[in-house]
Amino acid sequence: MLEQLWKEMLRISDYLLLTMQTEMFFVIYVLLGLSLLFLLLQPFVKFVIALEWSVFLTYIMAVILMFWLTSAMINVEDWRYVLYAIIIFSIILSIKRGLKLRTSKYKP
Structure with missing residues (x-):
């Protein structure tokens, strides 16, 4: 079944390449x-x-949305600084979470 599916995908991609419908190919x-x-x-x-x-889920969604918004609104030449910002954001969240767990652990 996988072989038949692969052959069908190759046939479709060959058709798209021959007809030069790059937009459809991309989609x-x-x-x-x-x-x-x-x-x-x-x-x-x-x-x-x-x-x-x-x-964690909120963090992942925030990072993905930030990547999307950054790439959509700003022409970023060096993504290294975006990654630095994400690392700093992660450290801040980790410290905040650690302090919250530590204070709740020692409450009487």
Whole structure:
């Protein structure tokens, strides 16, 4: 079955390349990539929800949205500084979470 699916994908990609419909080719690859990522991430998200890691999920969503907004609104030549900001943000969240756990641990 996988071999037949692969042959069909090759046939479609050959047709798209021959007809020079690059936009359609791009849309199909993005759609396949999103579908694959969705299927790969779904068990992880269910696991994180089961552990009630709402801070972690919020952090991941904030980072992804920030990457999207940054790439959409600003022409960033060097992504290194965006990664530095994310690392600093992560450290601040970790310290805040650690202090919260430490103070709640020692409450009478």
